[in-house]
Every structure is written in structure tokens, then in C-alpha cells.
Amino acid sequence: GENVEQHPSTLSVQEGDSAVIKCTYSDSASNYFPWYKQELGKGPQLIIDIRSNVGEKKDQRIAVTLNKTAKHFSLHITETQPEDSAVYFCAPEWYSGGGADGLTFGKGTHLIIQP
């Protein structure tokens, strides 16, 4: 399996400022790195992902950066807005090689956007 750590567990930023959440993983064979957003009372939804052959990917105000050598990837949100308030999860892909596969999620980061 994969050891996944996500920091910080809670992040409070002023509206309009940037937010960065970091995820570290242990399996050097991981090659897919998604971020999920979970709004209150709902299931998580994919917001951005990156593959190991790419160092950075952007989609409007959100971006993901990957450092495979250091085994971490980060979610960047710029010009934060109230609707960005949610819990964010990283979920690097692992594959056991024995026919069993799945995802290990980080424990989540509660992002709070202060008006």
C-alpha cells in the first residue's frame, strides 16, 4: 500500500489570497496524482489531476505541481473565492502488482475562505 500524508489539515485564507496544499506519498511507482474536492454533504469530486510525465498542470484558478524525486505534489488555488471552501483530498495511485488495486486518500485539508 501507499503512505499518504497531507498538510495542512486546516487552512484558513482571506478571500482573494492563494492557498497551497501539499501531499507526500511513499510509493515511487505511483504515476497518477489527482486532487478531489468534497463539499459539505456530498461525495468527493475530481478537480484536477496530473501524470508522472508532467511537472505542472493548470486549469483556470487551480494548478497541481509534481515533484517525483521528492515524492510530493501540491494543489494551488489562486484568487480564492467563498465557493472554494471545502475539504480537499489527494489520492496518489498505487498498484500492488498482485491483481489488487485501489487508491489511498490523504486525510483531507479543510480549506476555509474568510470573507
Add this chain to the structure above:
Amino acid sequence: NAGVTQTPKFQVLKTGQSMTLQCAQDMNHNSMYWYRQDPGMGLRLIYYSASEGTTDKGEVPNGYNVSRLNKREFSLRLESAAPSQTSVYFCASVRGDRLSGNTIYFGEGSWLTVV
């Protein structure tokens, strides 16, 4: 397009009672998963099914059983509910037999309280 549908949304059980959480997906995905989500613990995999007719234990399988009834449906059963099983349960599905960077689609969640 309904995606992943879970029932029931809310349930209160007495200790020792049994119940089944139902899950169905209409995206023709091969892989389906059951997670539980507890405060501070993130999402933990209970069981998964990589394809119709196969099921495997995840991180926290004790006290649960699953059935992959067909390609669309994957149910989770609590045979004798315990207060420690009070949680939010999420069903999810993924394209492909191997989780190779495909998006996870989550249901809306089932809130279960065991008293």
C-alpha cells in the same frame, strides 16, 4: 445521467441489527468501491470489486460483507451493526479493470448511525 446512486441516504440502526447499503452505477465501469469516512480519518477503503464476480478486502473490512451482484450493482452489508460502524459510507466506481489513472466517481454518501 445518474452516475453513482446510493441508498439509503440516512439510516439509524440499533446495535446488533443488520442492513444492506445499495449502490448502482450507470457508467458501465468495471471497478467499484466502498469507503467509509470518519472525522480526522479521511476516506478508508472497506472493500472493492475490480470486476464483476470478484471482490477484495480493503483497509478496514472487519464487520462488513459485500456482493457484486452484476456489473452495475455493488452492495455493502453490516451483519451485526456496532456503534463503531457509525460513519458516512461512500460508494464509488472507476473505468477499467485496473485503476490506471482513471477518475473516481463517488455517490452522494449514506449517513449511518448505530445506537
